Amino acid sequence: DPLIIAAIALAFTHFSIPITYYWYLRTRWLNSLWNIVVDPSHTPMISVIVPTYNEAGFIEGKLDNIYDQEYPRDRIEVVVVDSASTDGTPERVLEWSNRHPDIALKLVREPVRRGKAHALNEALKHVSGEIVIITDADSRLLGRDSLKKVAAYLSDPSVGAVSCVKIPEASGPEGIEASYRGFYNVLRVAESNLHSTPVFHGELAAFRRNLLEEVGGFPTDIGSDDSHTATLIALKGYRAIIARDLVCEEAIPRKGYHMWRVRRAQHLVQHFWKILRARHKVPKRFKTVLYTETYLHLFNPWILLAAAILLAASAATGSLLAILLLALGLALLLFKPYRAWIATQLYLIAAAVRNLWTRE
Ligand code: GDP
Numbered sequence: 004d005p006l007i008i009a010a011i012a013l014a015f016t017h018f019s020i021p022i023t024y025y026w027y028l029r030t031r032w033l034n035s036l037w038n039i040v041v042d043p044s045h046t047p048m049i050s051v052i053v054p055t056y057n058e059a060g061f062i063e064g065k066l067d068n069i070y071d072q073e074y075p076r077d078r079i080e081v082v083v084v085d086s087a088s089t090d091g092t093p094e095r096v097l098e099w100s101n102r103h104p105d106i107a108l109k110l111v112r113e114p115v116r117r118g119k120a121h122a123l124n125e126a127l128k129h130v131s132g133e134i135v136i137i138t139d140a141d142s143r144l145l146g147r148d149s150l151k152k153v154a155a156y157l158s159d160p161s162v163g164a165v166s167c168v169k170i171p172e173a174s175g176p177e178g179i180e181a182s183y184r185g186f187y188n189v190l191r192v193a194e195s196n197l198h199s200t201p202v203f204h205g206e207l208a209a210f211r212r213n214l215l216e217e218v219g220g221f222p223t224d225i226g227s228d229d230s231h232t233a234t235l236i237a238l239k240g241y242r243a244i245i246a247r248d249l250v251c252e253e254a255i256p257r258k259g260y261h262m263w264r265v266r267r268a269q270h271l272v273q274h275f276w277k278i279l280r281a282r283h284k285v286p287k288r289f290k291t292v293l294y295t296e297t298y299l300h301l302f303n304p305w306i307l308l309a310a311a312i313l314l315a316a317s318a319a320t321g322s323l324l325a326i327l328l329l330a331l332g333l334a335l336l337l338f339k340p341y342r343a344w345i346a347t348q349l350y351l352i353a354a355a356v357r358n359l360w361t362r363e
Pocket residue numbers: 053054055056057058084085086116117118119122123138139140141205263
């Protein structure tokens with residue numbers, strides 16, 4: 004049956020490419036030496052930007068988390084950029100700042116909400132640090148030496164941007180999120196060892212300020228502002244890395260988990276499309292990573308869908324083999340990593356479709 008042969012070929016393609024890529028990165032790059040020279044005594048001025056929109060429940064804990072960093076306090080400047088929060092977030096920021104006069108804090112207020120990237124660009128006008136760190140209000144840096152490490156990695160002139168690996172907050176909807184993170188953190192770190200990773204995390208995204216300016220700040224037309232900016236920096240030949248010893252905790256929403264995953268996926272799809280369409284010249288060492296990740300985010304999910312449709316069509320005509328293969332595909336859902344993978348494919352497909360009518 005040609006339908007079944009085609010379906011098997013598609014399914015094979017869908018699974019073999021990411022497995023080969025993962026295996027290659029894991030064996031060849033995950034534990035290979037960083038080609039990076041770190042100077043732990045490097046303590047440049049760091050501007051930490053926290054974008055907020057209705058974060059009253061998180062903002063004080065967030066500022067405490069930054070305050071607890073073991074980094075010379077007179078080398079840190081915190082900038083909270085708030086976009087017309089209605090829950091008293093800016094008032095809490097000012098109160099917190101009054102209680103902590105020994106750390107410089109600036110509150111930038113936007114009169115109307117025009118998105119995170121817009122707010123970040125506004126904040127950039129007010130910062131003076133050599134390094135700019137963006138960190139989401141609902142996340143936490145897990146090491147007190149995070150800023151120190153960021154500064155150390157960026158002491159190497161070949162490094163342009165640094166981000167963290169992330170672990171889901173302990174109380175979040177366990178399982179699926181955890182396996183997703185384990186697999187993806189391996190990719191992120193190994194890609195970084197090879198050259199750069201095209202996916203950054205809003206929990207901690209650090210940039211050289213002069214490079215941020217060179218790439219024009221954060222893109223306001225797509226959602227993955229941190230990943231996109233990091234990738235533009237990598238395309239300039241600098242390294243955009245995720246360091247395995249920089250760990251952040253990400254807040255998992257209790258409500259609307261699936262929609263949150265779809266929105267995340269939408270942002271990544273927008274990011275990779277924008278990179279693809281701009282037809283950049285890609286530095287040699289970054290090619291494998293960028294091309295494979297673009298393929299995995301934009302095209303690979305659809306190959307799985309096509310395989311499933313072919314099998315279903317064949318099953319509908321009574322093919323026993325097709326029914327068996329479909330059943331096998333479903334039975335494998337009992338295994339967590341497979342389930343997490345399939346879920347991610349579905350989020351990417353839903354994301355591409357939803358991008359057709361809303362980009363938020
Ligand atoms: P998610 O984790 O990707 O779902 O995104 P969040 O909703 O947690 O937003 C990430 C960070 O950006 C949080 O600190 C938000 O408060 C902040 N944020 C989101 N939208 C805006 C905005 O329009 N303006 C500002 N200033 N911050 C925003």
